[in-house]
Amino acid sequence: MNVSRQQDAGAGAERGPRARTRRLMLETATRLMQSGSTPSVSEVAEAAQVSRATAYRYFPSQAALVHAVVDEALGPILTWQSRSKNAERRVAALIDTAMPRIETFEATFKAALKLSLEQWAQRQAGTLGAEPEFARGHRKVLLQDAVAPLEGRLPPKVHRRLVQSLSLIFGVELVIILKDMWGLGSAEMLSVAQWAASAMVRAAEAEALNEEVKS
Amino acid sequence: MNVSRQQDAGAGAERGPRARTRRLMLETATRLMQSGSTPSVSEVAEAAQVSRATAYRYFPSQAALVHAVVDEALGPILTWQSRSKNAERRVAALIDTAMPRIETFEATFKAALKLSLEQWAQRQAGTLGAEPEFARGHRKVLLQDAVAPLEGRLPPKVHRRLVQSLSLIFGVELVIILKDMWGLGSAEMLSVAQWAASAMVRAAEAEALNEEVKS
DNA sequence: TTTTTTGTGAGACGCGCGTATCGTATTGAC
DNA sequence: GTCAATACGATACGCGCGTCTCACAAAAAA
Numbered sequence: 510m511n512v513s514r515q516q517d518a519g520a521g522a523e524r525g526p527r528a529r530t531r532r533l534m535l536e537t538a539t540r541l542m543q544s545g546s547t548p549s550v551s552e553v554a555e556a557a558q559v560s561r562a563t564a565y566r567y568f569p570s571q572a573a574l575v576h577a578v579v580d581e582a583l584g585p586i587l588t589w590q591s592r593s594k595n596a597e598r599r600v601a602a603l604i605d606t607a608m609p610r611i612e613t614f615e616a617t618f619k620a621a622l623k624l625s626l627e628q629w630a631q632r633q634a635g636t637l638g639a640e641p642e643f644a645r646g647h648r649k650v651l652l653q654d655a656v657a658p659l660e661g662r663l664p665p666k667v668h669r670r671l672v673q674s675l676s677l678i679f680g681v682e683l684v685i686i687l688k689d690m691w692g693l694g695s696a697e698m699l700s701v702a703q704w705a706a707s708a709m710v711r712a713a714e715a716e717a718l719n720e721e722v723k724s
Numbered sequence: 725m726n727v728s729r730q731q732d733a734g735a736g737a738e739r740g741p742r743a744r745t746r747r748l749m750l751e752t753a754t755r756l757m758q759s760g761s762t763p764s765v766s767e768v769a770e771a772a773q774v775s776r777a778t779a780y781r782y783f784p785s786q787a788a789l790v791h792a793v794v795d796e797a798l799g800p801i802l803t804w805q806s807r808s809k810n811a812e813r814r815v816a817a818l819i820d821t822a823m824p825r826i827e828t829f830e831a832t833f834k835a836a837l838k839l840s841l842e843q844w845a846q847r848q849a850g851t852l853g854a855e856p857e858f859a860r861g862h863r864k865v866l867l868q869d870a871v872a873p874l875e876g877r878l879p880p881k882v883h884r885r886l887v888q889s890l891s892l893i894f895g896v897e898l899v900i901i902l903k904d905m906w907g908l909g910s911a912e913m914l915s916v917a918q919w920a921a922s923a924m925v926r927a928a929e930a931e932a933l934n935e936e937v938k939s
Numbered sequence: 940t941t942t943t944t945t946g947t948g949a950g951a952c953g954c955g956c957g958t959a960t961c962g963t964a965t966t967g968a969c
Numbered sequence: 970g971t972c973a974a975t976a977c978g979a980t981a982c983g984c985g986c987g988t989c990t991c992a993c994a995a996a997a998a999a
Contacts, residue, residue, distance in 0.1 A: 545848030560978045623841040626834050633760030633831060646905055673906055674920040682897045690861055691888055705889040712923035775948045
């Protein structure tokens with residue numbers, strides 16, 4: 510078999526009809542999701558004017574579709590970097606940058622959370638075919654980086670606990686609880702998140718200070 | 725029409741074959757859910773040895789089923805009361821009481837969250853038939869009650885923000901982030917939650933103190 | 940006991956998702 | 970231009986969910 514025309518399906522393949530159709534579907538899916546819905550593969554196929562069969566060749570399931578759109582939406586957040594050297598400020602800046610983006614892609618991130626819950630349930634039931642295992646761990650590295658200035662100044666245990674606590678007030682969950690459950694607006698949500706984040710960072714710093722005094 | 729035999733379908737109706745079958749299904753569903761899965765109405769019907777048609781008469785959808793089981797699981801938490809007068813201690817006690825219960829019914833609460841996300845998506849898409857609107861607001865009153873001792877001592881705005889912040893670190897979301905995402909155990913999860921809660925309560929108290937000094 | 944109401948079971952139906960199998964059109968190599 | 974590889978479309982199938990209808994059984998009312 511001649512494999513000279515074989516196109517690598519990996520991330521580097523940006524040319525050819527395959528990449529073109531994939532882009533078309535991805536953009537259609539993104540557009541549909543931003544307008545609120547969580548389209549099925551069939552719906553995206555119809556909106557993108559491709560056959561259902563073709564659509565399923567690129568995205569075997571709704572999960573794969575959402576996964577791809579999430580990666581798109583996450584892009585600008587993951588490469589973001591703060592210039593400040595103050596941990597509290599860095600965390601605040603991260604929240605200010607990431608949350609509006611998450612709000613813009615609210616439906617997408619909620620769909621991702623929904624899918625991760627679905628996969629968890631299937632894993633519990635034993636009905637699972639070694640799926641790609643939804644990521645959902647980006648906030649760990651982002652927050653870790655944001656509080657990096659405290660790296661040496663805090664005991665490892667306190668440092669880790671701080672990051673874990675911060676990860677509780679960062680992500681779609683924030684939107685779900687504060688906007689959907691409490692009925693807050695975007696600005697109020699950010700304000701609450703900022704306050705909670707500051708409280709945590711300061712508490713960790715104070716704790717570290719106490720340890721120093723004791724010794 | 726003679727309505728003398730009409731049985732009120734409300735909460736007070738605990739007798740008759742209807743109530744019996746309902747109990748049977750509810751207990752079967754609870755059992756299945758605690759073993760991890762999120763059973764469909766058909767699956768519960770089979771496990772409870774009732775006809776599919778009958779099952780659908782009591783619980784028209786999986787959502788109704790999960791809703792009922794959540795109410796069962798929530799019961800002991802909602803009636804719980806702390807004797808302490810110290811807000812920080814009360815919050816800690818609430819977390820210590822509620823979280824293990826939530827862990828026990830982990831699959832149920834995750835299913836409830838999943839369903840609320842589903843309903844949100846349908847609401848966005850406009851495809852909605854005026855459903856019962858999943859509650860998911862119990863934590864508000866629980867936390868409100870826990871921090872009640874601070875009611876008068878804190879400015880209303882600070883008080884409200886404290887409760888909203890606490891609601892971020894209380895519920896299934898805690899399990900999802902700390903256990904599933906971080907891989908923590910139950911004890912570690914509780915420890916992180918307690919630390920974060922304390923940090924928030926103390927920060928609110930300190931803030932109130934500062935306001936007093938200023939004036 | 941007879942009658943009527945009420946709960947239940949069995950089965951058929953439509954619907955949407957995911958899969959598989961065709962035939963056809965487009966593409967790039969020679 | 971010719972030919973093979975590849976991408977695409979149309980269609981059919983199985984499956985599970987949710988709904989509906991009809992017949993039967995059980996219980997209460999007459």
